[in-house]
Amino acid sequence: MFVKIFKTSNLACLLICMASVGNVSAEEYENLAQSLVKVRGEVEELQMQLDLAKEKHSNLMSSLASQLTDLGVEERRQNISIKKLQTTLENFQQETQKAEASNEGLKPALIEVITRYRIYVRNGFPFKVEDRLIDINKLEKQLNNNLIDAKKAVNRMWAFIEDEIRLSKENGIYQQTIELNNEQVLADIAKLGSALMYFKTGDNRVGMASRKSDGNWQYLETTNNQEIEQISILFDSLKKQIRQGYFVLPNPMKSS
Secondary structure, eight states: OOOOOOOHHHHHHHHHHHHHHSOOOHHHHHHHHHHHHHHHHHHHHHHHHHHHHHHHHHHHHHHHHHHHHHHHHHHHHHHHHHHHHHHHHHHHHHHHHHSOSSHHHHHHHHHHHHHHHHHHHHHSOOSSHHHHHHHHHHHHHHHHTTOSOHHHHHHHHHHHHHHHHHHTTOEEEEEEEEEOSSSEEEEEEEEETTTEEEEEETTOOEEEEEEOTTSOEEEEEOOOHHHHHHHHHHHHHHHTTOOSSOOOOOOGGGGO
8 A cells, every 4th residue: 555645735735725626614624634644643653663674674684694604603513523523433444454454453543533432422412412422332341341343343433423424414303311400301302413402391491402602512491482482383393204494493502
């Protein structure tokens, strides 16, 4: 709808022209003038709302651009960590081809790779950390006690790396224990690759994993209604096997 706005002087001319056309009472003129003034006020109010909406939209776009940059940094950090771990194992495999064929010749190099992998898991994305450490610790114990051939252990180690790469690309819902407000809580986890993770507890507390300034991770509960709704939509979508698409989600980087 298009609305023409008249200035006061133009309004007077309009009324004079109308008076020359037909017989209209003064009261009707007054009502028409008041209606036009009211419409003009409404249009000005709408223009103010439009200007505010434009400013809000501009600020939102700037904020989203900043958040996208933060998330990109986190994603690159995770990818670099995985590539370094993969390169370590590839170098190890090349070294084993030159090393002695005996188990004792392979064990020291493999123990070093296991140690690096353990550091990667502890300092990396906080997804099922204890479960992943249990598996690698079990492999190391078997290797030290000669319960597994070193060559087979190399293959197992390579499988761990492949699992890490797969986890970095998968989106889904899992369960794990998290530390929330100094309390160990079993929660549903919505994991998006190895960059974003949101949680929902049995008592309907929701929030996200956020990296602290020291590089460690923490779980932050949100009480913001909009963020709660956004996280709930994500969980509902993943439960329906909708693993790709456009989602508006809270940015855990700004909560650090």
